[in-house]
Amino acid sequence: xxxxxxxxxxxxxxxxxxxxxxxxxxxxxxxxxxxxxxxxxxxxxxxxxxxxxxxxxxxxxxxxxxxxxxxxxxxxxxxxxxxxxxxxxxxxxxxxxxxxxxxxxxxxxxxxxxxxxxxxxx
Amino acid sequence: xxxxxxxxxxxxxxxxxxxxxxxxxxxxxxxxxxxxxxxxxxxxxxxxxxxxxxxxxxxxxxxxxxxxxxxxxxxxxxxxxxxxxxxxxxxxxxxxxxxxxxxxxxx
Numbered sequence: 400x401x402x403x404x405x406x407x408x409x410x411x412x413x414x415x416x417x418x419x420x421x422x423x424x425x426x427x428x429x430x431x432x433x434x435x436x437x438x439x440x441x442x443x444x445x446x447x448x449x450x451x452x453x454x455x456x457x458x459x460x461x462x463x464x465x466x467x468x469x470x471x472x473x474x475x476x477x478x479x480x481x482x483x484x485x486x487x488x489x490x491x492x493x494x495x496x497x498x499x500x501x502x503x504x505x506x507x508x509x510x511x512x513x514x515x516x517x518x519x520x521x
Numbered sequence: 522x523x524x525x526x527x528x529x530x531x532x533x534x535x536x537x538x539x540x541x542x543x544x545x546x547x548x549x550x551x552x553x554x555x556x557x558x559x560x561x562x563x564x565x566x567x568x569x570x571x572x573x574x575x576x577x578x579x580x581x582x583x584x585x586x587x588x589x590x591x592x593x594x595x596x597x598x599x600x601x602x603x604x605x606x607x608x609x610x611x612x613x614x615x616x617x618x619x620x621x622x623x624x625x626x627x628x
Binding site for chain 2: 444461463464473487501508513
């Protein structure tokens with residue numbers, strides 16, 4: 400079964416850091432670009448970042464303007480795991496964070512994790 | 522960045538109604554437009570990809586059309602399980618923006 404499982408969410412103070420993980424199974428993880436999508440409470444979906452497939456991903460991650468310079472996406476293909484390092488967190492980063500797999504390079508996201516909640520509050 | 526708009530933002534409909542939701546991109550995105558259904562507390566579910574292709578397992582009452590900047594999602598006959606929020610999303614270029622959503626209510 401194709402599956403994504405996020406972890407690492409929690410309560411963090413403004414200015415703090417958190418690292419989310421997304422464990423993938425049931426498909427060839429290294430072959431797919433992966434994305435993070437978030438949803439603030441009661442709000443719509445917001446795409447956060449995308450990291451290219453393969454192992455050479457140093458210059459192949461893209462970010463929403465709202466997180467650029469604060470969030471870093473990375474992957475460990477040997478562990479079938481996607482990461483999102485979140486620094487300088489703000490109240491407006493409070494959301495459920497989903498990792499998502501596309502059908503193909505340009506297709507929609509056909510597999511989503513269950514989401515992990517991040518709350519930024521003092 | 523490509524901006525996505527949807528209309529209406531919400532609608533009320535009855536079981537059996539035909540429902541059409543519109544999505545518009547701020548510039549041409551060819552057919553790189555996808556539709557999702559989301560129910561409260563759940564992850565989104567892909568319904569239609571590249572404007573008009575059916576995701577496996579999605580009922581045939583859902584269909585998509587359009588290209589360039591204007592797209593539609595149609596539910597031919599509304600079922601009770603279709604009451605949800607629907608989002609469009611473009612993958613033509615990053616950032617892969619989503620529309621603001623259309624909430625389908627029971628009339």
